[in-house]
Amino acid sequence: MTILRTLVLLAATLSVGVGAGAYALYAHTVMPGLGTTDDRTFIGAFQAMDRAILNPWFLGGSFVGSLVLGALAALLCLGRPELPWIAAAVALHVVLMGVTMAVNVPLNDALKAAGPPDALADPAAVRAAFDAARWEAWNKLRVALSVASFALLAWSLVLHGRTDAVA
Template sequence: MNGLRVAALVAATITTGLTAGVYWAYATAFMPGLAKVDDKTFVGAFQAADRAIVGPVFLGLGFVGALLLTALAGLLSLKEKALPWIAVAFALYLITVIVTIAVNVPMNDALKAAGDPNTIDVTAARAAFDEARWRTFNNLRVVLGLASTGLLGWALYLTGKSAAQP
């Protein structure tokens, strides 16, 4: 059981970190880069990126996987010193999931539903998207995702420390 607990905690830490990294990449590179392009390029690139990210690798292994693996790590650590850290990490990551589903995904979907950038009013579509709002909530996901990853890392440290004690 100890091996499974550690494996679940390692996997939770990795997947949470990867997901936080995606949010970080959007915050530090993707959105700032798109902010500098014309409306047609913005709408087309964002639509294409959003279609690409909605798939089993990011959604299954990363986004949902991080939540499920953190829950599993917590369940396998019920009598361990690491449990409070795992629980808080789970709660913070759950908030990123809620924000994603409640804010970012509907905004993404609305921009995709606006239509083909070759046939729509891309200036209106971009304005309706509200980049500042999207970035604000993405930045929240970055902070919470990184904090969750850090807490899981601390839980790993505590797990290793208690395993090393006789």
């Protein structure tokens, strides 16, 4: 049971860390870079990246997978000192998923629904309607939530190691 607990907790920590890296990459590289492009390039590149991120690696491994692994780690650590830290990390991830589904995904979907950038009569209006500043502000919250969740899970690993070393 100790090995299973350790492996699940480690997998949860890693999957949250990978997700945190993805959100952070958008915050400090992707969106600032896209911000320097013309409207058609911005729309086309963002649409392409949004389609590309909907893959098993991100969805299954980081977005939903980290929640499942975190919940499983919590179940496996019931009654242990690391449980409150794991539970807090999972709660932060639930908030992150809520932000994503309530704000970022609808903005992404509206931009995709506008159609191919070359066919748009007014790409500037489509870009303005997307509201990159709003998307970026909420993404920065996702960065903070995911980094905090990662830190909590990392600390839970420390506690897990200390508890198992004593046992």
